[in-house]
Amino acid sequence: MFPCIQIEAFFSDAGSDVTPGTVSIDWLKQRIDSDESExxxxxxxxxxxxxxxxxxxLKAHIPGAAWFDIMRDVTHTQLRLRNLPEPEVFERQVRGVGVDGDTHVIVYDSQGQGGCFVGGRAWWMFKFFGHEKVSVLNGGLQKWTAEGVRTTQTIPTYQEGNFAVGYNPRINKLHADMMANFEKKCFQVCDSRAVxxxxxxxxxxxxxxxxxxxxxxxxxxxxxxxEQLLKVFVEAGVDITRPLVTMCNSGMSSCSLLLAAYKCGNTDASVYHGGYNEWKTLATSPQMIEHT
Incomplete structure (x- = not known):
């Protein structure tokens, strides 16, 4: 089994050079309006x-926003119902929307849920593939339009960027890690699925x-x-200062829960991408599944 290794701190809101997990509508609007979005x-x-x-x-998007398909050319499997693209596919798509290695990427979605459901998954994907400068637009397009900020139908074009794909193993847990934790209790596990x-x-x-x-x-x-999120974690019985792994069924809302932990300053957190779907599929004993 894998030993319980304390992972080097990499999640923190401390320090002016740390990219925030989320940015506000006003923050982004100000930069677009003042041409500070270079x-x-x-x-x-x-x-x-x-x-x-x-x-x-095509109907409406934030001015200057490029389209980015998080599931482009992704092959889903029985264990990974919401799989990741191959690294070279992700790199090609990211470069195609003009992202360089030092670009601050702002992701948003238009389906509601605070803009943080698909937005949270995209945020985690960028970090997983080695791009730390990424934030979610809190509230997404729904909040953007609700506040009366203009949208456009103009599709921007950008010169190809120089983003180079990497891999950040600290932000992802594998089934072997979850098996080790099952025996040794190395980290807390939080499940973001409905009750x-x-x-x-x-x-x-x-x-x-x-x-x-x-x-x-x-x-x-x-x-x-x-402050509100810290209260949620405390009332749920989570020690936000200790190692934490988030999971859902297939690696979607678990990314949003990870984003919440990031906003709270957690320095040792990751996603179990395979989620409960993988865990129950590979379970070899009744003790590996708990019911409440």
């Missing part, structure tokens, strides 16, 4: 499992923090503030 690339990452999101982008799905079966001793019910502020149509 080293910023805004990406519409809207995605649906049952329909094509591109027509929505009824969590109750029907989950990773042993996982803590349920439902994405939609507990991370979103419905009054502001955005992810909760740092």
């Amino acid at each position: 080293n910023i690339r805004v990406l519409d990452v809207t995605w649906y499992s049952a329909k094509d999101a591109y027509p929505e982008y 009824e799905k969590f109750s029907a079966g989950h990773y042993p001793e996982a803590i349920n923090i439902p994405f939609a019910a507990m991370l979103l502020d419905k009054d502001t149509n955005s992810m909760k503030t740092r």
Whole structure:
């Protein structure tokens, strides 16, 4: 089995050079209006499992925003229902929207849920593939339009960027890591699925923090503030200063839960991409599935 190794700190809100997990509508609007967006690339990452999101982008998007398909050329499997693209595919697509190694990428989606559901997945993908300068537009396009900020139908074109794909193993946990934790309790596990799905079966001793019910502020149509999120974690019984792994069913809302931990200053957190789908599929004993 793999030993419990303390992972080097890499999540923190401390320091002016650290890229924030989320940025506000006002923050982005100010930079677009004042032409301070030269080293910023805004990406519409809207995605649906049952329909094509591109027509929505064509109808209205944030000025200067490029279209970015997080599932382009992705091969899903029985264990990875929402898989990742091959590194060279991701690199090619990122370069195609003009992203350089030092570009601050702002991702957003238009499907609601605080802009942090698909936005959170895209945020994690960029970090997974080695690009640390990425933030989610808190509230997404719905909040952008609700506040009366202009949109456009103009499709921008950008010179190819020089982004070079990498790999950040510290932000991703594999099944072997979860097996080691099952025996040695190296880290806390938080599950972002809805209560009824969590109750029907989950990773042993996982803590349920439902994405939609507990991370979103419905009054502001955005992810909760740092202070509100800290309260959520504390009341759920999570020690935000200790190692943490987030999971869902297939690696989507777990990324949003990771984003919430990042906003709270967690210095040792990652996503179990395979999620409960992989865990239950590979389970070899009843003790590996807990019901509440």
